Amino acid sequence: MSDPHDLPKEVFLDEVHSFEFWFQAVAGYLTERPNGHDPSIEEADLNSSEREALITTLCNYAIGETAALEASSGMIRFAPNRRAKIFLATQVVDEARHLEVLLYRLSELGVTHLEEVVQSRANRSLLAFRKRLLQFVDGHDWEAALFAQNVILESMEFSVFQAHVERADPITGDMLTGIIKDERRHMGFGENELGRRLAETPHIRARLQAVKKELDPLVLDTFEDTLEQVGVERSERPELGRSYLASVERLGFAL
Amino acid sequence: MSGFLSAYSIQNWLESCPQGYLEDTQYGHAPGQTEPALVLDNPTLLADTIRTTVQLVVGERCALAASSGLINAAPDHASKAFLATQTLDEARHVEIFTQRLYDLGVKKSELESTLAEHANPNLVKFAEVLLEKVDKGDFIAGVVGQNIVLEGMAFSVFEMLQAAVSGVNPKFANTLSGTIADERRHVGFGENRIGSLIKQHPERKADVEKMQKEMAYHMLATFSTQFAQSGSAMQEGQRMAQAAEGNGAEAPAKWHGADLATATPEEMEGVLSDTVLKEFKVRLGRIGIEYQTPAAP
Numbered sequence: 001m002s003d004p005h006d007l008p009k010e011v012f013l014d015e016v017h018s019f020e021f022w023f024q025a026v027a028g029y030l031t032e033r034p035n036g037h038d039p040s041i042e043e044a045d046l047n048s049s050e051r052e053a054l055i056t057t058l059c060n061y062a063i064g065e066t067a068a069l070e071a072s073s074g075m076i077r078f079a080p081n082r083r084a085k086i087f088l089a090t091q092v093v094d095e096a097r098h099l100e101v102l103l104y105r106l107s108e109l110g111v112t113h114l115e116e117v118v119q120s121r122a123n124r125s126l127l128a129f130r131k132r133l134l135q136f137v138d139g140h141d142w143e144a145a146l147f148a149q150n151v152i153l154e155s156m157e158f159s160v161f162q163a164h165v166e167r168a169d170p171i172t173g174d175m176l177t178g179i180i181k182d183e184r185r186h187m188g189f190g191e192n193e194l195g196r197r198l199a200e201t202p203h204i205r206a207r208l209q210a211v212k213k214e215l216d217p218l219v220l221d222t223f224e225d226t227l228e229q230v231g232v233e234r235s236e237r238p239e240l241g242r243s244y245l246a247s248v249e250r251l252g253f254a255l
Numbered sequence: 256m257s258g259f260l261s262a263y264s265i266q267n268w269l270e271s272c273p274q275g276y277l278e279d280t281q282y283g284h285a286p287g288q289t290e291p292a293l294v295l296d297n298p299t300l301l302a303d304t305i306r307t308t309v310q311l312v313v314g315e316r317c318a319l320a321a322s323s324g325l326i327n328a329a330p331d332h333a334s335k336a337f338l339a340t341q342t343l344d345e346a347r348h349v350e351i352f353t354q355r356l357y358d359l360g361v362k363k364s365e366l367e368s369t370l371a372e373h374a375n376p377n378l379v380k381f382a383e384v385l386l387e388k389v390d391k392g393d394f395i396a397g398v399v400g401q402n403i404v405l406e407g408m409a410f411s412v413f414e415m416l417q418a419a420v421s422g423v424n425p426k427f428a429n430t431l432s433g434t435i436a437d438e439r440r441h442v443g444f445g446e447n448r449i450g451s452l453i454k455q456h457p458e459r460k461a462d463v464e465k466m467q468k469e470m471a472y473h474m475l476a477t478f479s480t481q482f483a484q485s486g487s488a489m490q491e492g493q494r495m496a497q498a499a500e501g502n503g504a505e506a507p508a509k510w511h512g513a514d515l516a517t518a519t520p521e522e523m524e525g526v527l528s529d530t531v532l533k534e535f536k537v538r539l540g541r542i543g544i545e546y547q548t549p550a551a552p
Contacts (some may be wrong), residue, residue, distance in 0.1 A: 018350060035266060069335060073326035073342060076319060082353065084367075085319065089346030092323060096339030097265045100334060132538060134327070 007040055014083055022090035037174040038102025043108070044050045044169035054172065057229045059121035060222070062102045064157055067130035069095035069159065074137040087189050094182040101175055108171070125221035129153070132215065143197060146175070147208050148215060150190025151248060156219050158183045159244040164230045212248075259378060264333070268340040270439075276436055283351040283433045288426035290358050293495050300495070303488030305359050307416075309373040310454060311352040314409060317382035319345040321401040326388040328397065330452075335442050341402075344437040352429055375480055377552075381473035395452050399463050402445025403538050404470045410438040411531045413449065414524075418510040421494055442538065443476075450542040467539065468547035475528055476552035482524040489520055 046054065065223060072091045079085045103114050111117050133153065136145040147155060161176045161183070198205055220241055227237050279285070294300050322341040353366065361369050385400040417431040433518045453460065471537055493516055513526040536546040 066332070066335075070327045072340065073323040076323040076342070076346075082349070086346045086350055089319065089323065089343045091263065092326070092339045093343040096336045097269075098337050100265050103332060125261060 001248050002208065002238050004011055017111060018086060029190055030212070031175070033101075035104045035179060036097075037105075041170045041174055043171060046169060051109060053231070054169070054230045055106060055111060056116070056121045057226060058102050058106050058109075058172075059118045060123050060226060061161075062106070062118045063122045063126050063130065064153065065095050065099040066127075067133055068072075068149060068153060068157075069099060070130075070152075070240050071133050071137050071145060074134070075142070075149070077143060080142060091186055092127075093190070098179050098182070101179075105172065105175055109119040109152050112189070118185060123225050124226070125218040125223050128220040129215060129222065132218075136211075143194065143204050143208065144211050146190055146194055151194065152212065152215055152219060154183050154187045154190065155248050156223065156244055156254055158187065159240060160223065160226050160230075161233055163240050170216055216245075256546060260295075261428065262334070263469035265321065265336050265340055266335075272344070272437070273441075274301060276433055280429070280433065282407065283347075283430035284426045285429060286412045286431065288456050290355075290426060292433070293365050293423065295359070297495070299488050302491075305369070305484055306353050306373045306444075307481070308352055308371055310375055310378055310477070312349060312356065312370060313374045314351055314383070314405070315345055315348040317385060318409070319406055320351055320426055321385055321389045322399060323347055324386070324435075325394060325397045325401065328389075328392040328394040330394065334448060335400070337448075341441055341444070348434055350435070353551050355427070355430065363463055375477050376418060377473045377476035377480060381470055381477060384469050384473065385411055388466060388535065395449060395456060395459050395464050398445050398449050399542070399544065402441050403449070404467055404474075405541070406438050406441045406445065407534050407538060408474055408531050410435065410442060411527060411534060412424045413438065415527055415530075418508040419492075419515050421508060439551065446538055446541050457543075460490065464547045467535070467544065468549050471532065471535065471547070472552060474531070477547060478524050478528055482520040486520045489518075493517065494549075503543045 007120050015068060029054075066161055069092060070094055076085050076088045076092070103118075106114055106117070114206055124171075133145065133148045158180060162178050165173045165176050165180070198208075223241055224237060227232075227240060232240065262511045277283070290304075294304050294477055319342065322338050322345050326335050326338045326342070329338055356366065356369065357363065385397070385405060388396040388400055413431045413435045415436065416452065417428050420431075421428045432523050453463075511526050515523075518526070532546075
């Protein structure tokens, strides 16, 4: 595929939001990672507390990915144009794939009754975030839903997964590396779509500020909990929290 | 995950669909394939082909809205995962049939007005009945409406179209073969998943049967108006196919007993309606729903 950035703007948007582009983007690393990770990587020797912490962490990732799956699928109906609908359809499969590989990883760690275990270990702030996100979706509030989903949630996952990869066992690290590649694409869509809307209708900035103010405590609380499970030292956590805020800011939403 | 649902995982979908029968395709067909000159150069055939393709886009847009809308209502992760793959399948179908409209000469700036002009009002009503159930988060009715009724209809329509164009339009025939493979998987999920839910919730049968009857009515009305509009184009297509056959092209096939080289629009409408309704009866019977005969449109 030639560099899509060489294309005229409208053709570029058609191209990067298409099924064809998605397929070209994901085909390589999906082929190399059946069930989400390289099958040749051997399981690390985790002690009981490490294993329990990893299970709790992965359960919360599964909650986050379920929220993303439910939100992105619900947004297709009221997405403002065909290319946004088709991009969201590719995101739906990405999120479902993430959920599937996380559940597979949990089963590799010996977890049975996956649905019950995931629910029982869910972080309350993350559940509250999910509830609020789905309210935006149910209200067909395109800007708020896209902001909460493709900017805030994706940035949170991106920052947490990156921190986790540095400390993860080899299999979990390989799986998260694949997921991170998708999150970048999703954040790019949110940035592009909302960036254009902010340029055309600057008054929505105030609304998004209010959404961010409401969701930030839930995100930061989830962050704190997850980073503790992942083994990030307490002294490093504020820095990673700032990293999340900075990644939102880089997307143009310092607000 | 119960046994049968594991067959509908994203892993299986990746291996069978994008890494399987869609590998090396572009918009569902081999790179470089084009619409044949006999369609592009004949105003009657071109107009009818655009009108038919519009119905495919309208149907697939409905399927995209329905499959994505049902994810939140799905009762388990495995069903959500399958519906996610179906969502992307339907989005791909929207994309490839929209691309076909562009290949037929519809300008991008005129896409929505072309759809609005040619969308069959009965097909729009058919979609509205289904999407009302989806909007209510009614998973059982939604999956029956989407994966049995809509997909069952699409499956037969695609097969008929593929039989009609196989000798004269390899590009469109290829596009259809991928969508037929997708629809087969969707129908399979509907039968497998809903059968067990209907057993658990027999009180839902009456409502689902009412929806099926209503959707079947709008479907038959769609067929009726589409074939009524396509008379001259069908005759033109048959005449040109016979001429092409004389020049060595493959003869038009038979489909469910109908000779596509000579069948009238009325005959084709009858064969298509009978085929779809028979399929409905069989598939609905498998999930414990009694087929309801719709009024004649």
